[in-house]
Amino acid sequence: xHHFHYVNGELYCxxxxxxxxxxxxxxxxxxxxxATITHHFRVFDGAFNSFDHLTCFAVKASSNIGIxxxxxxxxxxxxxxxxxxxxxxxxxxxxxxRIVYSGVGKTExxxxxxxxxxxxxxxxxxSEELKVINERAGKLKVKAPIAIRVNPDVDxxxxxxxxxxxxxxxxxxxxxxxxxxxxxxxxLENVEIIGVDCHIGSQLTELLPFVDALRRLKAxxxxxxxxxxxxxxxxxxxxxxxxxxxxxxxxxxxxAEAILKELKDxxxxxxxxxxxxxxxNAGILLTKVLYTKQTPSKNFIIVDAAMNDLIRPSLYGSxxxxxxxxxxxxxxxxxxxxxxxxxxxxDFLARDRVLQKSFRGELLxxxxxxxxxxxxxxxxxxxPRSAEVIVKDNSFQIIRERESWDDLIRxxxxxxxx
Ligand SMILES: *Cc1c(COP(=O)(O)O)cnc(C)c1O
Numbered sequence: 001x002h003h004f005h006y007v008n009g010e011l012y013c014x015x016x017x018x019x020x021x022x023x024x025x026x027x028x029x030x031x032x033x034x035a036t037i038t039h040h041f042r043v044f045d046g047a048f049n050s051f052d053h054l055t056c057f058a059v060k061a062s063s064n065i066g067i068x069x070x071x072x073x074x075x076x077x078x079x080x081x082x083x084x085x086x087x088x089x090x091x092x093x094x095x096x097x098r099i100v101y102s103g104v105g106k107t108e109x110x111x112x113x114x115x116x117x118x119x120x121x122x123x124x125x126x127s128e129e130l131k132v133i134n135e136r137a138g139k140l141k142v143k144a145p146i147a148i149r150v151n152p153d154v155d156x157x158x159x160x161x162x163x164x165x166x167x168x169x170x171x172x173x174x175x176x177x178x179x180x181x182x183x184x185x186x187x188l189e190n191v192e193i194i195g196v197d198c199h200i201g202s203q204l205t206e207l208l209p210f211v212d213a214l215r216r217l218k219a220x221x222x223x224x225x226x227x228x229x230x231x232x233x234x235x236x237x238x239x240x241x242x243x244x245x246x247x248x249x250x251x252x253x254x255x256a257e258a259i260l261k262e263l264k265d266x267x268x269x270x271x272x273x274x275x276x277x278x279x280x281n282a283g284i285l286l287t288k289v290l291y292t293k294q295t296p297s298k299n300f301i302i303v304d305a306a307m308n309d310l311i312r313p314s315l316y317g318s319x320x321x322x323x324x325x326x327x328x329x330x331x332x333x334x335x336x337x338x339x340x341x342x343x344x345x346x347d348f349l350a351r352d353r354v355l356q357k358s359f360r361g362e363l364l365x366x367x368x369x370x371x372x373x374x375x376x377x378x379x380x381x382x383x384p385r386s387a388e389v390i391v392k393d394n395s396f397q398i399i400r401e402r403e404s405w406d407d408l409i410r411x412x413x414x415x416x417x418x
Contacts, residue, residue, distance in 0.1 A: 001040075002281040003033040003391075004367065009327040011365055015394035017156040018325050020284055022363050025387050025398060027288040028305035030374050032067065032399075034392035036282035037370075041074050044240075044274055047256035051263065053270040054120075056100050058238050059085040061275030062179060062283070064388055066399030069276070077120070079238070079273035083110035090117065098237060100271060101148065102199065104129075104170055111136045121233060121271075123149045123197040125172055130185055137190035146185060146193030147235055150178045151304035152216040156201030156209045156239065159316050165199050173196065175216055182229050193229055196221055199237025199273060205249040207258045208234070221268075231271070235271035242280040244368050245319040252277065276371040283370025285310050285386075287349075288327070289362045299336045301351050301358055305348040306340020308380040310366060310373050314346045322349060324356050325363035331356045338364070342381045374400075382408055 003014045011018050013033050021031055045055040056077035059068065063085065068078065069092040077098030078089040089099055101114050102123040111133055115124065124146050126129045137144040151172035156164075164171040173181050185193050200213050214236060221231045236259065241249035250258070259270075287305035294300075312318035322338055334357055340349045351368055360366065377385045384403035389396050 001268045002036045003263050004284060004365070005283060006327060009329070011323065011325045011327075013284070013391040013396075016391045016396050018365060019395055020286075020361065021389055021391075022286055022288065022325075026402060027363070028303075028309050028386040029286045029402075030283055030369065030386060030388040031286050031396075032062075032283040032370055032388070032390045034070065034281070034390055037067065037070060037279060038074060040278045041076060043069055044252040044272070044277060045075065047252045048260070048270060048272070051236060051260055051270055052271065053272065054098060055272050056098065057278055058273045058275030059089060059135070060375055062279040063088055063375050064399050065092040065139050066388075066390060066397075067279065068094060070390075077271075079275075083107070083113050086110070086114055086117065086119070096120070100147075100197075100273070102197070102273070106133075108132065108136060112140065115140050115142050118142075121195055121197075121235070122146045123195075124181075124185075125268055127173070127181060127184070127357055130181065130188070130191070134188040134190045136308065143190055143192045145194045146191045147197040147233060148173055148178055148181055148185065148199045149194075150175050150196055150201070150217060150220060152200065152213040154200055154209045154212040158208060159203065159415055163374060164199055164345075166267075169412050175220060178220055179223055179227070182224055183227065185337060186227075186229055186301065194231070195233030195235055195236035195271070196224075197237065197271075199235075200239060201240050202276060203241040203247075204239045205241040205247050207250050207255060210239070211258055211262060212257065214259060217315075218262065218266075232267075233309075234266075234268040234362075235273065237276050238273040238277075240274055240277040242276055242371075243367065244280075245321065249277075263378050278371075280371035281368050283368075283373060285366040285369040285373060287364050287366060289358045289360055289364065291360060292358065299334055301338045301355070303338060303340060303349070303364060305349065305366065305386070306341060306342040306381070306383065307344065308378045308383050309340070309386050310349060310369055311376050311378075312369075313349050314344075315376075320349065320369060321367040322353060322355060324358060325365055328356065333357070342383070379403075381407060384408060
C-alpha cells in the first residue's frame with residue numbers, strides 16, 4: 001500500500017504532481033509520502049496492540065531527522081547502529097529510553113555517548129564488547145542495560161548480503177554459547193541483564209524463519225530462568241519484507257499473529273526493529289531522462305540518478321519498478337537498460353526493462369526506494385547527494401537540501417608541504 005498513483009496518466013504523490021516537485025526542487029530527488037509512512041507504522045505497531053511492546057524503527061533504513069521525528073510522534077522508538085544514528089535520533093526528539101543500540105563494532109566513544117544519554121538497551125554482539133561496556137559503565141558510574149544478540153542459526157532465505165542470522169555471519173553470539181555469555185554478564189558489576197535480542201536478516205518473505213528464531217530464543221530464556229537470570233525484554237529485530245516486484249511477504253498482521261501465538265501471555269515486553277517495511281514503499285527516487293541511446297545490442301535510457309543515489313540494484317541486483325511520470329497511451333514499449341552517468345558498468349537502475357519509450361527531459365520514478373536508498377547514497381564521481389522531499393496531502397517540504405559543489409569539498413584541505 002502506498003500513496004503514489006496516477007491521475008489522468010500523470011503520477012502523483014498524495015495530492016502533489018511529481019512534475020511540480022521536479023520543477024521546484026530539481027532532480028534527482030527522493031520523495032516520501034507522509035501518509036504512507038504513517039499508515040505503515042500504525043499497521044505494524046497496531047498489529048501488536050494486544051501485547052506489551054515497543055516498535056523501534058531501524059534508523060539505517062531512512063535516517064533523515066524529518067522522518068525520524070514523524071515516527072517518534074507516532075510513538076516509535078529507534079534501533080540504532082552508530083553514535084551518528086543516536087545523535088540523529090536525539091535531534092529528532094526521540095526519548096533515549098526508547099532507543100536500542102545494535103552493531104558489532106561499537107566504539108568507546110559511542111558507548112559512552114549512549115550510556116550518558118541513558119538508552120533503553122545495548123544489544124551486545126561479542127564477549128569483548130560485553131567487557132568493554134562493563135568497563136565504560138564503571139568509569140561513568142552507571143549500569144548498562146543489556147541484551148545479548150543471539151545468532152539463532154536460522155536461514156532467512158533472503159539475499160546472502162542481507163542475511164544475518166546464520167552461524168557463518170558476523171552478527172551476534174551463537175545460541176549455544178549464549179548461556180555462558182549471560183552467566184559472564186551476570187557476574188559483571190556494571191551491566192544489568194534485561195533482554196534477549198536477535199535479528200536474522202532483511203527482506204524476509206516467509207514467516208517460518210521468524211518463528212524458528214523465536215522458538216530458539218524462548219528455549220534460551222527458559223534456560224536462563226533456571227539459572228536465575230530474568231529476562232524482561234525480548235527483541236525480535238526487523239526483517240519483514242516488502243513487495244518490490246512480485247514478492248508476497250506476509251502482512252504485518254500475519255507476522256504478529258504468528259509471533260503472538262508462540263508467546264501467549266508471556267511476561268515480556270516485545271521489541272521490534274522494522275525498517276524496510278515501514279518506509280520502503282513510502283519513498284521514490286524521481287529522476288530525469290538525460291539521453292537515450294541505441295547500441296547494436298541494447299537500448300539505453302541515461303538518467304540523472306545513478307548508483308551513488310540508489311546503490312541497491314548494483315550492490316544486491318535488486319529490482320525496483322521504474323515507471324514514467326507521464327504515461328502516454330500511444331507510446332510503444334521497448335526493452336531498456338536504465339543507467340546513470342557514473343563511469344562504471346555496474347551503474348544501472350534496471351536492466352532489460354520493458355518501459356514506455358522515453359525522451360530527453362521526461363521524468364521517471366524509481367519505486368520502492370524509501371528504505372536503504374538515500375541512506376546508502378555517496379558522492380562517488382563527485383556527485384552532490386540529492387534532495388529529500390516529503391509530501392503531506394497537497395503540500396510538500398524539503399527535508400534535506402540538495403548538496404552543492406561547495407559541499408563536496410567543504411571538509412577538504414590542500415596541504416601546504418614545502
Ligand atoms: C538493518 C537492521 C534492522 C532493520 O531491518 P529491516 O529489514 O529494514 O527491517 C533491524 N535490526 C538490526 C539489528 C539491523 O541491522
